[in-house]
Amino acid sequence: MKIAKNTVVTVEYKLSDAQNNLIEDGRQPMVYLHGGYENTLPKIEEELDGKETGYASTIQIEPEDAFGDYDPNLLKVEERARLPGPLEVGMQFEGLPEGGDDEEAMIFTVTEIADDKVVLDGNHPLAGMALRFELKVVEVRAATEEEIAHEHVHGPHGHHHHDEDDEGEDGEEGDHFRTHPIH
Numbered sequence: 001m002k003i004a005k006n007t008v009v010t011v012e013y014k015l016s017d018a019q020n021n022l023i024e025d026g027r028q029p030m031v032y033l034h035g036g037y038e039n040t041l042p043k044i045e046e047e048l049d050g051k052e053t054g055y056a057s058t059i060q061i062e063p064e065d066a067f068g069d070y071d072p073n074l075l076k077v078e079e080r081a082r083l084p085g086p087l088e089v090g091m092q093f094e095g096l097p098e099g100g101d102d103e104e105a106m107i108f109t110v111t112e113i114a115d116d117k118v119v120l121d122g123n124h125p126l127a128g129m130a131l132r133f134e135l136k137v138v139e140v141r142a143a144t145e146e147e148i149a150h151e152h153v154h155g156p157h158g159h160h161h162h163d164e165d166d167e168g169e170d171g172e173e174g175d176h177f178r179t180h181p182i183h
């Protein structure tokens with residue numbers, strides 16, 4: 001079966017930066033619903049469209065087609081006391097940018113901890129980086145009607161609805177893969 005809109009694609013991948021430093025070894029393959037549902041990066045869909053099981057390639061994706069340029073305005077310094085403890089560099093919080101509203105909640109990563117101040121970075125950890133994906137298609141199947149309606153993949157491993165995508169779907173017992181390779 002060829003990869004086309006409304007197929008579910010299983011891809012083994014290895015993610016490196018442009019200097020070939022390994023970022024993620026993809027021990028868990030990515031499983032996503034193909035067809036512009038924003039389940040994965042558009043450049044990956046573009047590369048795999050029309051291909052079949054066994055297809056392998058390596059693509060490089062520039063920051064503007066991945067997680068954007070690094071924006072120094074998204075760094076903020078917060079009072080240590082305003083954050084829950086214990087804190088470690090690398091921890092992530094959901095928060096609002098300065099002057100933002102609920103529509104703009106974003107993930108901040110702790111990048112520095114001083115005595116009473118914490119530096120939070122609202123950039124995606126992969127912002128500003130060119131990404132190199134080694135891809136290998138291992139399975140292609142037709143999506144179910146329910147998957148198409150939900151715009152994501154349902155899997156056999158008992159994953160729950162990812163709440164940010166599925167508000168208002170309470171009561172449905174769908175199983176879900178995490179379809180995005182970047183955490």
Ligand SMILES: [Zn+2]
Nearest residue numbers: 150152154174
């Ligand atoms: Zn669902």
